[in-house]
Amino acid sequence: MTDRQIEAKPADVVRICVIELSECDEVLKFLRIHFYPDEPLNVGSAQKHPDPEDEEFNISQITHGSSLMAVQQQIVNGVLRERIVGVLLSGPKYSNEAKHLFSEAVRHGSSNWGMIVRILAQAERDSNVFVRYNVEKALHIHVVAVDGSLRGRAIGMRLIEKLKDLGRQLGYPLVTLDCTSFYSSKLTERLGMDCVNVIKYADYVDKEGKVVYKPPLPHEYLKTYAARL
Template sequence: MSNNTGDDIRICVIQSQQRQLVLDFLRIHYYREEPLTIGTEPKQQDQADEDFNISNIDHGTCLMATDAQSETIVGVLLAGPKGPEEADHLFEEAAVEGSSKWGTILKFLACVERDANVCQRFGVQKVLHAHVIGVDTKVRGKNIGGRLMSELKVLGKQLGYELLTADCTSYYSAKMCERLGWECINTVYYKDYVDENKKPVFVLDPPHECCKTFAVRL
């Protein structure tokens, strides 16, 4: 898969040998702003977090946008498969990770997955889930994120997936999915997700107030 979008931006499937390049990009243009990462201490992401996200490249379902002239990465979208048992799987992984930063994030995502219940809600078995989207700060406002999502929708359909989903932890990614016409099926407000002392687990500045789950049939 390779697509030139008409303005010198090329979108293609990420190859395994590009893992380090992609990780280096995300450390600058994703993790430093991702709400679940910066909303808990320490603000630095765990190694296990990076390992999980990058492992999705092996599924052949991850895309990157590059400048056609310089060949530099300007956008990355990491996605992978999930099925009806995803919430249980996430809760199990969260228990293994314990009180680590990644464990805290996994537990939240497990609750989000359980509440969204996408497989039962849509009557599907094979779902493609968008985990990560990051765009170079210098080229934001050019709809690169939206184009990556649109290309992922095409790829997912080609690969036989029935549904494409995303848990938008960021206000901006949620707005992007709304513009694309995806259906919002669940919302979890950060102020309502509290620890045993009734204090919010994730403390964030506006405009990030909630995690919205979006879905679109393929």
């Protein structure tokens, strides 16, 4: 983020912008503070922290030009400073996505990232959005994260709404999102997106019949949502 001198002293402003490749490191730092420590598939796993492959995959979405960040502008000693207060990472997916994810899950095996990919593959297969909506491609949201000190200010909602506008501009007919958290599900429902699949964590077990994810309440489900653009 940059600093610059200004004369006026406006109220705090939050703007939404496309993330540039040069900002990847700052975005990752933000996710390590405001996303991963609360993300149910991480805190609900035996490992309780992300694999490097998890972080690499999410940050790689920035290359598609469809990831956004919310930036707060504040005046500090007469200088306009900016800091990231929200992040949305998204990228394209196609009708072979479920097959691709299951292959990736096999490749990564029993690692934390491999297990995450496996449950996401099941969600993709069972939601069946390409047949359900008769589309050949979709824009998929992988991460929505907001600075905890600013939650309740509709930053997550603004990020998703802005992404819908961007998705239309980029020619996507559909946007989808896997909500692993109770709070992200509530936000998505308020936006009017369709719930197209539900996986209850208590029912999701490994080959030995053991529950894979045990996140704290109120996180009980992974819900997949979709909306036409």
